[in-house]
Amino acid sequence: MLRLILRRLALGLLTVALVSAMIFAAVEALPGDACTAILQRDASGQRLDNCRRELGIDRPALPRYLEWAAGAVRGDLGVSAHNGKPISTLVGDRLKNTLLLAACSLALGVPLAIGLGILTGLRRDGAADIAISTATIFAMTIPEFVSATVLIFVFSIWLGWVPGIVTASASSPASAFFPGIVLPMVVLTMVMTAHILRTVRSSVIEVLASDYVQMAILKGVPYRRLVLRHVLPNALLPAINVIALTIAWLLGGVVVVEKVFNYPGLGNYMIDSISDRDLPVVQAIALILAAVYVGVNLAADMLGMLLNPRFRTLRSRAR
Amino acid sequence: MKKLLCTLAIAALSATSIAHAQPKGTLRISHEIGFGDASSLDPSSRGRVFQVTDKLMSRLVRPGLDGKPAPDLAASWSANATATEWTFKLRANVKFHDGKALTADDVVYTLRRIQDPKTDSPVRPLIAMITEIDAVDATTVRMKLGQPFADLPLQLTDYRLMIIPKDSGDTIKTTGIGTGPFKLERFDPRGTSVLVANDAYFEGAPKVARIEVIGISDAQARVQALLGGQIDILPGMTRQQRTLLERSNRHKVQRIDTGNWRGIVFKSDSKPFDDARVRKALRMAVDRPAMLALAAGADGGVVGCDTPVGPQDQYRATQQSCPRDVAGAKALLAQAGFPNGIDIEVLTSTVEAVWPTIAEAYQQQVAEAGIRVKITQVPTDGYWNQVWRKRDVVMTRWNDRPADSALNEIYRGGATWNESFFNDPKFDALLDAARRELDFDKRKALYVQAQDYLWEHGATLVAYHVTDNVGSTTRVQDLDAVETFTIRWHLVRVTD
Numbered sequence: 001m002l003r004l005i006l007r008r009l010a011l012g013l014l015t016v017a018l019v020s021a022m023i024f025a026a027v028e029a030l031p032g033d034a035c036t037a038i039l040q041r042d043a044s045g046q047r048l049d050n051c052r053r054e055l056g057i058d059r060p061a062l063p064r065y066l067e068w069a070a071g072a073v074r075g076d077l078g079v080s081a082h083n084g085k086p087i088s089t090l091v092g093d094r095l096k097n098t099l100l101l102a103a104c105s106l107a108l109g110v111p112l113a114i115g116l117g118i119l120t121g122l123r124r125d126g127a128a129d130i131a132i133s134t135a136t137i138f139a140m141t142i143p144e145f146v147s148a149t150v151l152i153f154v155f156s157i158w159l160g161w162v163p164g165i166v167t168a169s170a171s172s173p174a175s176a177f178f179p180g181i182v183l184p185m186v187v188l189t190m191v192m193t194a195h196i197l198r199t200v201r202s203s204v205i206e207v208l209a210s211d212y213v214q215m216a217i218l219k220g221v222p223y224r225r226l227v228l229r230h231v232l233p234n235a236l237l238p239a240i241n242v243i244a245l246t247i248a249w250l251l252g253g254v255v256v257v258e259k260v261f262n263y264p265g266l267g268n269y270m271i272d273s274i275s276d277r278d279l280p281v282v283q284a285i286a287l288i289l290a291a292v293y294v295g296v297n298l299a300a301d302m303l304g305m306l307l308n309p310r311f312r313t314l315r316s317r318a319r
Numbered sequence: 320m321k322k323l324l325c326t327l328a329i330a331a332l333s334a335t336s337i338a339h340a341q342p343k344g345t346l347r348i349s350h351e352i353g354f355g356d357a358s359s360l361d362p363s364s365r366g367r368v369f370q371v372t373d374k375l376m377s378r379l380v381r382p383g384l385d386g387k388p389a390p391d392l393a394a395s396w397s398a399n400a401t402a403t404e405w406t407f408k409l410r411a412n413v414k415f416h417d418g419k420a421l422t423a424d425d426v427v428y429t430l431r432r433i434q435d436p437k438t439d440s441p442v443r444p445l446i447a448m449i450t451e452i453d454a455v456d457a458t459t460v461r462m463k464l465g466q467p468f469a470d471l472p473l474q475l476t477d478y479r480l481m482i483i484p485k486d487s488g489d490t491i492k493t494t495g496i497g498t499g500p501f502k503l504e505r506f507d508p509r510g511t512s513v514l515v516a517n518d519a520y521f522e523g524a525p526k527v528a529r530i531e532v533i534g535i536s537d538a539q540a541r542v543q544a545l546l547g548g549q550i551d552i553l554p555g556m557t558r559q560q561r562t563l564l565e566r567s568n569r570h571k572v573q574r575i576d577t578g579n580w581r582g583i584v585f586k587s588d589s590k591p592f593d594d595a596r597v598r599k600a601l602r603m604a605v606d607r608p609a610m611l612a613l614a615a616g617a618d619g620g621v622v623g624c625d626t627p628v629g630p631q632d633q634y635r636a637t638q639q640s641c642p643r644d645v646a647g648a649k650a651l652l653a654q655a656g657f658p659n660g661i662d663i664e665v666l667t668s669t670v671e672a673v674w675p676t677i678a679e680a681y682q683q684q685v686a687e688a689g690i691r692v693k694i695t696q697v698p699t700d701g702y703w704n705q706v707w708r709k710r711d712v713v714m715t716r717w718n719d720r721p722a723d724s725a726l727n728e729i730y731r732g733g734a735t736w737n738e739s740f741f742n743d744p745k746f747d748a749l750l751d752a753a754r755r756e757l758d759f760d761k762r763k764a765l766y767v768q769a770q771d772y773l774w775e776h777g778a779t780l781v782a783y784h785v786t787d788n789v790g791s792t793t794r795v796q797d798l799d800a801v802e803t804f805t806i807r808w809h810l811v812r813v814t815d
Contacts, residue, residue: 090356168510259540262537272536278355
């Protein structure tokens with residue numbers, strides 16, 4: 001078990017390192033650099049040379065990457081190319097905000113999705129199942145920027161219940177993001193519900209058809225006890241991996257939602273930094289996102305193994 | 320004009336009726352975080368957030384509603400007979416937000432700091448003609464110029480030439496101390512910056528108690544914020560958004576002629592654009608009203624004959640007409656040795672959303688004159704330093720600037736930003752003559768002549784000058800219907 005964890009951890013670190021190298025290469029390959037982004041029309045001649053020397057981007061890419069990587073290993077992410085502030089503070093604020101949005105969305109979306117998943121699984125092919133399944137699939141397939149715009153139009157512009165965009169700055173305390181956070185939360189919930197719901201639904205159906213549930217039914221176990229004791233614990237296991245993926249997606253992949261609602265999170269900052277060619281910041285965020293993906297997936301796998309002894313034995317036997 | 324007079328009359332009436340009212344209410348506006356973490360309150364720096372600085376600070380001279388220079392910190396000014404020495408008399412009893420009195424030393428310090436190459440201010444070229452700045456006494460500033468410059472006061476109305484306290488160069492980027500109608504409470508470029516009324520403002524206390532300037536980088540999000548009532552004023556709205564606002568009973572729209580223009584520039588030092596006949600042919604085959612209608616809607620801008628001077632500018636040439644002339648273009652091309660027409664490649668990008676449309680309209684319109692256009696779309700990244708001024712035919716855009724700046728910065732031989740590499744001593748001589756001329760009418764005639772000269776010889780197609788749509792909520796009152804740097808923010812009111 002320990003060997004397995006260590007092996008997965010090593011693979012995870014390798015993935016993170018590869019991602020950082022790829023991101024560096026990709027940003028380097030874009031036309032223009034931090035100085036052309038700052039100077040715009042003035043980007044020429046002496047002024048451009050001075051700027052490049054100041055930011056240290058007149059040197060070749062490889063030594064710059066190695067230097068940065070060495071710093072990152074020591075936990076030093078460097079300073080922003082634009083204002084010289086430490087990246088850990090700049091990124092830290094955004095990470096906090098993204099975590100807040102993710103936590104709120106999960107708190108709303110996961111119980112909702114699991115509840116609906118169980119309901120539709122138990123009422124398979126009934127009117128409720130068809131209605132809920134169709135509705136969530138619709139909610140998932142509508143692109144976020146469309147649902148966001150529609151929600152803003154209805155609830156912010158038309159009804160005026162909640163603000164349409166977030167006006168708090170990145171370093172504001174969590175309370176400053178309410179009620180502006182409500183709409184982005186709802187949009188994210190709309191997108192993630194279907195995935196979790198469908199996984200829970202199919203595993204409920206599967207478990208309902210299993211021998212031990214049939215046995216329990218024949219034994220005369222009451223319905224409520226049957227569902228709570230025999231079906232749910234076994235049916236929820238597969239949902240863990242989907243929820244883990246959802247968490248990873250919430251932490252890194254909600255760029256569009258953050259942009260539309262002007263939410264000062266990690267995704268929004270990433271886009272700004274790419275257009276500013278603020279390489280150190282882009283690198284730091286990419287590193288954090290990669291680490292989050294690897295970490296969350298690893299945690300989900302471990303959790304699955306802990307909860308389900310079969311996973312462990314099967315894998316160790318196969319080795 | 321009638322509209323303007325009406326606005327003026329209403330502004331005057333309401334100003335007298337509530338002259339003694341306390342500042343009240345909060346006005347909320349936005350900015351696009353264009354400078355990211357480089358955002359600054361130093362008005363003459365590259366990262367200046369003008370939406371904040373133009374309310375905190377004052378210039379020596381401000382643009383009046385009629386486009387002519389009007390007193391701001393300078394109460395009056397005069398020049399010697401050759402327009403090489405200027406004396407500015409400062410307004411008395413003006414105080415900075417930190418309580419210090421404004422003196423001539425502050426003015427001298429501010430302008431010298433901008434001129435210092437070490438400051439590396441983008442505004443430096445604007446006042447490069449000033450060779451000496453001195454304080455004669457506490458309220459008098461004298462400037463000596465290296466060459467005659469009759470429109471110096473107009474030049475000093477630039478929104479980046481705000482006066483800051485003496486020796487505040489290192490701190491101004493965060494303190495924002497000025498003499499303007501509002502004081503800084505908090506500067507937060509990515510979040511909400513807060514300004515509060517300066518009761519000691521020299522033209523009287525402002526009408527609103529508080530201004531919030533909210534950073535919203537996404538254009539769509541800004542529109543949603545206006546529609547949802549989270550911000551009160553939003554310039555630069557599109558045609559479609561304007562329609563939306565006009566239907567809403569909670570919003571209104573102002574239409575403002577601006578000096579902002581979009582166009583196509585030909586590199587006049589490379590073949591075949593080094594021939595003035597070719598350059599004129601390339602421009603005269605264009606149907607300007609049709610191009611405007613396609614790009615921005617028939618009332619989305621104002622067309623002229625390739626003058627960079629805006630329709631609201633007092634020096635704008637208006638007597639020319641330039642209807643589409645395909646036969647004339649063909650004849651000129653034939654004279655220049657291209658009887659079978661020419662092939663050109665236009666490089667465009669979405670740096671400006673409307674560029675691709677203009678390029679396509681151009682391609683269609685000039686085809687008949689034998690000008691075969693190939694359009695190449697290039698990435699927005701690095702456009703200004705790898706494409707613009709490097710390739711032969713590229714798209715361009717410029718923001719509002721006074722006639723003299725527009726003509727000198729973009730067209731004078733050897734100027735840093737001379738994008739067409741137009742280099743004609745006759746044209747430069749006209750500009751010099753205009754700068755020497757202290758009589759307004761004669762000066763205007765010279766500037767108009769320079770614009771005529773561009774129509775005949777220039778290498779820049781000015782497609783149109785943008786008419787801006789300024790959206791606002793109905794709670795905003797007494798907002799001057801002029802471009803943003805001319806608005807008198809202390810007169811704006813909000814009602815609730």
